[in-house]
Amino acid sequence: MDKSREGKVKGRRQTGECMKEKEKVPVSANKTDESIVERFVVSSSPHLLKDINIPKIMHTVVIALAPAMVVSIYFFGISALILILTCIISSIATEAFFQRLRKRPITVYDGSAIITGILLALTLPPSFPVLGAVLGSVFAIAIGKQFFGGLGYNIFNPALLGRAFLQATYPVLITTWSKSLAGSGIDVVAAATPLALMKFDGEMTPYLDMFFGNISGSLGETSVLAIIVGGLYLRYKGYINWRLPLGYLGAIFFFGAIFWLFNPSKYPAPLFHLLAGGAMLGAWFMVTDMVTSPVTPLGQWIFVIGAGILVVIIRLFGGLPEGVMYSILLMNSIVPLLDKWTRPRIFGEVR
Amino acid sequence: MNLKTFKHGIHPLYCKELTARKEIERAPIPKTVTVPLQQHLGTPCQPLVKKGDVVEEGQKIGDVVTFVTAPVHSPISGKVKDIERYPYPVGGKVLSVVIESNEEVKEWPENNTGLDMDLITPQSIRDAVREAGIVGMGGAAFPTHVKLSPPKDKKIDTVIMNGCECEPFLTSDHSLMLEFPEKVLWGMKVIMKAVNAQKGDRGIEENKLDAINIIQEVVRDISPEIEVVPLETKYPQGAEKMLIKATLNRDVPMGKLPLDVGVVVNNVGTAAAIYDALKFKKPLIERIVTVSGNGLTEPKNLILRIGTSFKEAIENCGGMIEGGERVVINGGPMMGVAQTDLDVPVIKATSGITVLTGDEIKPKIYHPCIKCAGCVEACPVNLMPYRLGDLARLSRVDEFKRWGGLSCVECGCCSFVCPARRPLVQWIRVGKVKLREEDKPGSA
Numbered sequence: 191m192d193k194s195r196e197g198k199v200k201g202r203r204q205t206g207e208c209m210k211e212k213e214k215v216p217v218s219a220n221k222t223d224e225s226i227v228e229r230f231v232v233s234s235s236p237h238l239l240k241d242i243n244i245p246k247i248m249h250t251v252v253i254a255l256a257p258a259m260v261v262s263i264y265f266f267g268i269s270a271l272i273l274i275l276t277c278i279i280s281s282i283a284t285e286a287f288f289q290r291l292r293k294r295p296i297t298v299y300d301g302s303a304i305i306t307g308i309l310l311a312l313t314l315p316p317s318f319p320v321l322g323a324v325l326g327s328v329f330a331i332a333i334g335k336q337f338f339g340g341l342g343y344n345i346f347n348p349a350l351l352g353r354a355f356l357q358a359t360y361p362v363l364i365t366t367w368s369k370s371l372a373g374s375g376i377d378v379v380a381a382a383t384p385l386a387l388m389k390f391d392g393e394m395t396p397y398l399d400m401f402f403g404n405i406s407g408s409l410g411e412t413s414v415l416a417i418i419v420g421g422l423y424l425r426y427k428g429y430i431n432w433r434l435p436l437g438y439l440g441a442i443f444f445f446g447a448i449f450w451l452f453n454p455s456k457y458p459a460p461l462f463h464l465l466a467g468g469a470m471l472g473a474w475f476m477v478t479d480m481v482t483s484p485v486t487p488l489g490q491w492i493f494v495i496g497a498g499i500l501v502v503i504i505r506l507f508g509g510l511p512e513g514v515m516y517s518i519l520l521m522n523s524i525v526p527l528l529d530k531w532t533r534p535r536i537f538g539e540v541r
Numbered sequence: 542m543n544l545k546t547f548k549h550g551i552h553p554l555y556c557k558e559l560t561a562r563k564e565i566e567r568a569p570i571p572k573t574v575t576v577p578l579q580q581h582l583g584t585p586c587q588p589l590v591k592k593g594d595v596v597e598e599g600q601k602i603g604d605v606v607t608f609v610t611a612p613v614h615s616p617i618s619g620k621v622k623d624i625e626r627y628p629y630p631v632g633g634k635v636l637s638v639v640i641e642s643n644e645e646v647k648e649w650p651e652n653n654t655g656l657d658m659d660l661i662t663p664q665s666i667r668d669a670v671r672e673a674g675i676v677g678m679g680g681a682a683f684p685t686h687v688k689l690s691p692p693k694d695k696k697i698d699t700v701i702m703n704g705c706e707c708e709p710f711l712t713s714d715h716s717l718m719l720e721f722p723e724k725v726l727w728g729m730k731v732i733m734k735a736v737n738a739q740k741g742d743r744g745i746e747e748n749k750l751d752a753i754n755i756i757q758e759v760v761r762d763i764s765p766e767i768e769v770v771p772l773e774t775k776y777p778q779g780a781e782k783m784l785i786k787a788t789l790n791r792d793v794p795m796g797k798l799p800l801d802v803g804v805v806v807n808n809v810g811t812a813a814a815i816y817d818a819l820k821f822k823k824p825l826i827e828r829i830v831t832v833s834g835n836g837l838t839e840p841k842n843l844i845l846r847i848g849t850s851f852k853e854a855i856e857n858c859g860g861m862i863e864g865g866e867r868v869v870i871n872g873g874p875m876m877g878v879a880q881t882d883l884d885v886p887v888i889k890a891t892s893g894i895t896v897l898t899g900d901e902i903k904p905k906i907y908h909p910c911i912k913c914a915g916c917v918e919a920c921p922v923n924l925m926p927y928r929l930g931d932l933a934r935l936s937r938v939d940e941f942k943r944w945g946g947l948s949c950v951e952c953g954c955c956s957f958v959c960p961a962r963r964p965l966v967q968w969i970r971v972g973k974v975k976l977r978e979e980d981k982p983g984s985a
Contacts, residue, residue: 229866229867230866230867230869230879230880231867231868231879231902232868232880232881233903233905234970235870235874235875235876235877235878235879235951235953235966236874236876236953236966237870237874237877237879237895237903238553238554238874238875238897238903239903239904239957239959240553240957240958243908243960243961243962244908244911244960246960247911247913297908339909341911342911342961343909429913431914431918480912480913481911483914484914485912485913485914485917485925485927486914486917486925490914529925529928533925534923535923536922536945537782537786537795537922537923537948538782538792538793538795538797538922539945539948
């Protein structure tokens, strides 16, 4: 009990006073005993709330991202650590700067800027320049989040928007991959990702390497295992809805399977689609972003299935080897409409 | 066990163990009572007594000649001290009769023919229920005789007894079912007779297994035509429409009443009151009240006279624990009304008094919505509370109406689950008021 109280008070102080409720001033103070002064707190019902708050959710997501971060540092070494730290620090700094500028309470400790930083870092290649990472983080938080009004008001996933910005500004560097070299002593060797190998050379990568992450690619996209562990932890905590990751992966799988069945020699197997690129990271940490995903069940289905189909289309027919980023960003843009179109049937409503 | 329930809803911390297995205690007769003349939905009563009159326990002290109303009786014997507007636990002030006790206690002799199913008729039941001033005791306080008078063209096939008691902390219905199961069942039989229903269902949540067992035993003895339906423990299972969905899987259409789908729902407390009214000709002058919460020294289930002040009820439970902020609620924490004054009286619909202190008191600050969809998943009537809250705050009443704001049952699920601590129910309530103001003719 004491502990949870502490957490609440701390959380309140940390997140600052966004808005004060005028209804909740103590209304009367009367004495029943000489020594005891009672203060009645009056507010509108319900008077009991669930023990949950935004910092708690955000920090759980950070914990869930830990396995992917650890694995990326294991495979790519110190450069991965530097990139992750750079992105986190510049994201937090940008958030604080813009909140100060907008004369808003500084809420950088709620954990949302940290998540943006980590997610952006996990989508970058290990050899990506640090300055570029700083630029990407600034763009992600400033344009992607604060310009829209801060946490809760952004339309696009800030991390992906930062990544899209870097894709446009550093088109070469962001597609220069290095093979993971854990333990070999050599620093960096340029190598193509499984998706690029498939697309441009028609070469396949062993599934097991892709599962454990022993391939070239972005920091957090290589190890499927680490991402699934984190994702399942989030599901266990109840902070993500199963519809989103499973719908996304399912759509990629089935839509990929259609092409594969049509021409197995030309198109990759559906399992390859799931294990390659950012599909896993996207499924568990990007489409599940609360702010930028729909709130209605039907809307969520349309959102993830649409995004899943887009991934396959971009991968197979687009100019880029990877389609996860644009698939989610594109679907993000219609989320407000989806929420409007897919209002659930009100109980007892006759349509 | 495959338990029935409705869709959505929440699982709050129930905290019922504070009073769940405690025997019902009869509180001492209060020195004075304040009896509001409107304790129900409908027309307020006119006082039938004046200052200085001597009244007897159970004497009618307020009534009015309309259909949707319920008379008020004196809960104690004594002298009328005052008739004035006094604070009321649901908010505002209501014309109330203050009676000072002369410490006489009335015996209520048994009326042998009262429960003779061959002698009583639907009309005689309705008259007796009205005369006893019985209202829905689950919280809404709708006059019961009105509920028992379905229009001729509406056939009622099922009577549901509501034993869910889904509000956290409250155990008054639970202890009633444990200690007086026959009262509840006879009351239910009377209701079935009054509305001419063939079938009876009783919904009880599975966290009250002992009550389910006891009721099942009594059902076997008294009336096998009644079915006991164990339900999953979930809030707001006790809401009328949710309960009908859970037990019978029938949807009550928007803006319609349960009797439109052939159902009458009554609270178990109401059934027990009907039993007392017929068996002892005793009007509704006392009720079981759960006085609970972490702010109390000794939480209890008490039988309190209507009109007993909250202060006295709390003193009967050893008083509040010392110091600090507290919330005193008429009812349970999910839908109850916070009080500013402990002189307010217990009324017919007061199923509990909850006192919260310390970290149970909710935080006062809220944050931006992160569209976590928690409220949408929790809403038992499938609304989108986050959007309704914003529309209400922005006074966009047309959109508020289009998005179903008027269907909100104010159960509090959305506010409960909100990680941003947004007071959604409060905003939606304000939205409803704004909408009504705009709908008034001449104000547009």
